[in-house]
Amino acid sequence: MYKTIITPRMGETDGLRHINNNNIPLWFETARNPIFKIFVPDLELTYKKWNLIMVHAEYNYLKQIYYGHDVEIRTYISKIGNSSFTVFQEAWQNGQLRDNGSTVIVYFDFIKQESKTIPNEIRKQLEQHFITREELEKNNKKEMNENKNKY
DSSP: OEEEEEOOOGGGBOTTSBBOTTHHHHHHHHHTHHHHHHHOTTOOOSTTTOOEEEEEEEEEEOSOOBTTSOEEEEEEEEEEOSSEEEEEEEEEETTEEEEEEEEEEEEEETTTTEEOOOOHHHHHHHHTTBOOHHHHHHHHHHHHHHHTTTO
16 A cells, blocks of 8 residues: 555635545545556656556545645555556545545557556556455454544
């Protein structure tokens, strides 16, 4: 799992101190940078080097996120296929899960305009961050129960 801390900005906030839902996809994209670096270590955005294309994304807004408190984005791999993989992410604030979502990304050759098989050395790196949804849900329930009295 990768962790990224986001400090909500005033411009991301509405009049009720809620973070606008449009920011979650942006925050999740920022937190995917370590995954992107597995494939393109220097993050060079050229047709010759960049080899990832997003084909699906979905977000679940579970609880409100507020201005004035940092947000921890947790990034996991929840599925690895032949040429694609699924990134599952969560936004936590004050010890509680606030949002989650998943993104399907394809290993892609932009010059040939076709998907490619994920190389074994990259697959091994992705596997280091793999977790099943069931395992994650179990861990989250336990953590949120432990955090109830902390915040």
